[in-house]
Amino acid sequence: MNKASIIVIGGGHAGIEAANAVLSKGHKVNMFVLDSSAIGRMSCNPSIGGLAKGHLVKEIDALGGIMGRAADNSCLQFKTLNKSKGRAVWGPRAQVDKIKYASASKSFLTKHRNFKVISEEVVDLIVKNNKVLGVITSNKNAFFSDAVIVTTGTFLNGLIHIGKDNYSAGRIGEKAAHNLTDSIINLGFETGRLKTGTPPRIEAKSVDWKKLEPSLGDDNPQPFSYKTKLPFKNLNIPSFIAYTNENVHSLLENNLYNSPMYSGKINGVGPRYCPSIEDKIVRFSDRSRHMLYLEPEWMDSNQIYINGFSTSMPKKIQLSALRSISGLESANLIRPGYAIEYDYFPTRQLKSTLETKSISNLFFAGQVNGTSGYEEAAAQGLLAGINSVLRIEESDPFIINRNEGYIGVLIDDLITSSINEPYRMFTSSAEYRLSLRSDNADFRLTEKGFKAGIVSKSQYNTFIIRKNSVKSIESAIIKKTISEESKSISAQKYLCRPSVGIQDLFNFIPSIKHKSGAALFTAETNIKYEGYVSRETIRANAMLQNERVKIPKNINFCQINGLSSEAVEKLNKVIPENLGQASRIDGVRPSDIMCLSIFIKQERFT
């Protein structure tokens, strides 16, 4: 087919992955941004990954995405979180140099000749016969395209709050976008308001570092990306741990009326899981201190990010609260923490491809969908990107099931449940978690991505080599019997013991000794987890059975006999694509699903 051209509105993490997916399929991208120097900018924390988010990064990488590579390239420290809790929930996390990160991500795009950045504000969408045809910018220029992907992040009618003051901005130092929301509302979309916040930044030289406890990364970390050369070297720059105390707490408590969230100035709903420090103090009032991490924003930076101290208190109070912390007695603010309110579009208006239900070829991805976090945004961007191309090609959509990846869980949750606070990825959302580990993301997704055309031949080949290596380790172990205290035991059984690791088998099976650490780890985990995973698979198969029953597009739920009125209401809201999705809607019962399944079957025959 001819080269399609796709418009991506936004150069944040969602926009970047969307553009990259389109470009890898060989099509053209016109990326619209408000500020071309801010492409790939990290609005908040100087880190990529973490609990559940690390899984997303690995999956994005397994699908040929950019995020993992950019993070490895700009890594200051790498650490796997939650090591004490079992490898399915280990969360790889990189602290990165924000400046390097942004330029690395941008360079992955600018190397494509089909990529073009246009620094104009999009104010309107061109739509005809319920199909999007292009965009109009504030300069009254019209641009046409085969599809449009909206990834406008926190910029739509963004409003920054610091204490009692507020002003319009997309994030600090960048202006907001004001017209696009209205034009989307005019197309019949519903919108809502959410909020998020960021901590203050302080001067490195104003901190008494000796009073703080350094915290280093892992010694020999595995990088995010398959492409990063091994051994993975990073600077392992320490971050530093500080603690709040009763004085800090009472100071903040006495000033709650000054916080825009508590005084009722902010209408948007904030994330429960990433609470501001004033939130934490109110909600966990029994805790006498909270842990804070002081992290550099880039190499040798004088600007320090205070992880755990997100706040929208007045500047003066932020400063005195910080100065009550041991080590920060003479801290100077570079920039205060702030909260930002912005427009989002509830995701029940989207299909599982992230295309809107009502306007074809129009896609939404990222924070504009009500999610929070770089990784969540990037994952959606990637899916919207690939699906926009498949839509134009009229090929089958690229859908990741809940048992295939966190990305699948994320998108299914978005389009199925009603979300009324910023959605953040958690490992608890993944009910088939044991199979969805960060170490096996490539096993789950790379082949699928290769078939869909977003994974390059060379990435695929690298994966096949790794796959063979893991398989050869596994089969060597499965074949081996070892003797222990004159009894013989299969090496597989032996390895399943909690106290035994794969290195304990090296003497018995020398052939596996020289395999890569990553391959050994995956093989070891596969064997240790096998019994549990097989039960999990039974659950997953029960789900997939219902997933395969498609619900006809023009179904009229009111017509179906036996459905409860609550079910009809909920089904009409979500308009699920298959029986499995329908069964996950809150308030829809198994008996409703039964009625629905009978109806579908009957439709198929008439």
Place this chain on the structure above:
Amino acid sequence: MDKTSNNNYPIAAIATPLGIGALAIIRISGFSLESIYYSLTKRKNTLISHKASLCSIYSAINNSKIDSCIIIYYKGPKSFTGEDVIEINCHGGNLIPQMILETLSFMGIKNAAPGEFSLRAFLNNKIDLLQAESLSSLISAKNDLSHSIALKNLSGFFTQQISFLEHELKTLLTILENELNFNENEITFSSKNNILKSLSGVCKTLKKLDNSSAFGSIINSGYRILLLGRPNVGKSSLFNFLLGKNRAIISEVAGTTRDVIEANSEIKNIPVCFVDTAGYWESDDFLEILGIKKTVKEINSADLVLFLDDKDPINEFNNTDLKINPNKLIFVKTKEDTVLINNKSNNFIKISTLKGFGINDLTNQIFEMFKFKNNSGPVITSNRQKNLIKASLKITIQSIDMIKTDLEMDLVVSNIRDILFNLKSLIGKVYEKDVIDDIFNKFCVGK
């Protein structure tokens, strides 16, 4: 049969067993059944829900009167199926109910498939899956006891117990998941003891349910009572006497019975299964050796052994090297045709099948042994239920061990999700089409 192909049309079926009984009931379920009532009865009165009325029923084929019937109308959703229901009580036999059914067919009302009424009740949330399953065992109940158990389950007692477990596990899951969601240093973990306590509680209930599944299978197959003794002591004679019919061959030749024979019966409503055996004695006869081997096997699976001898059963038993739990053993002295017996004073019961002496004492003692085993909780009656409970129990026990040995929490949590999945599927809270089809396939027409 494919009853899941449509669920909009009205259906009808004869709800009572065919050909038996003075009265028969024809049940119709669907929406807006008034018109059916009016054309069947040629009446014009307003129908009142839950009221019986006497009326004549006419054939829609040739307008002739078929029968005088009592018609009860149940306006949905206050009916068994949740739809409008009409029940026609007509005269029994084969002819009249069939004629009414034909008339209904003529009017376009389909014959219900087996289980279709219950399926509709399930679809309209009038009964849950376990209740449907109980209903199916109620209909096929062989004896009084299973009838009352099915009734108890039908009242939702079982579902309540499972829902309770489900709630307990969900609470635990929420706590543990929350801990997995956060970084090690962000939260304080719940104590191992609390988790163990909660899981042990679940384990206890599951064990009880699992035991009741052993009981549940007895409901269907009866307590196994084995008749054991030397050849020719009168085992087959007692067997026949207890059954009240001649099932086993009796002769004066020792070694008449070569194989195990069994038959179901009841002792005061308790379901039992009597098992007659070949003597256990050593023998050179190949066929008999086979029979003896079988006997030993039978001893192990029996709930009770009656050890018979026509001289001294206790002494005789001690001469053998059989091992039988004394709580599972009753000694019986046979062929006491002449003596006036006082059974109480001895360690064995004296009987005569020739005269019928002592049989009541024997059955009384058997009854005493089993009546307390009668379970007061919910009872598992199907294999599907049994397997799900067993699987849940196994995973629970494994999880408790895992926590004790500090195994990774992601595995423990996955186990808890597995248990929850099993329990939910037990009460039909996850939609599994095969399971539901299977349950409703076991029904007979009209229910």
